[in-house]
Amino acid sequence: MGGTDYFVGGVAALVTGPIMYFIFKRKYGGLTKNDPEYYTETYGIEGLFGILISCIRWMTAALGMLTVILVIIASRVRTQRRGG
Secondary structure (H helix, E strand, O other): OOOOHHHHHHHHHHHHHHHHHHHHHHHHOHHHOOOOOHHHOOOHHHHHHHHHHHHHHHHHHHHHHHHHHHHHHHEEEEEEHHHO
């Protein structure tokens, strides 16, 4: 579609990302808010790699689902243009 799908996906991520961050931050309170001493002892600089890997996995899953949704939408649009 000439990059339109990437544009729409990027705009959707930019719009929903901060909203989801706010919702999850309110719901779970963040690591340092719940127990600051435990967080610094357990997840200090050494635990940063595990946190980053976890974030990468979640983002990969989210972008994979977004890709599937966009492919389905694109195929339906293509079918409607052909008159099917």
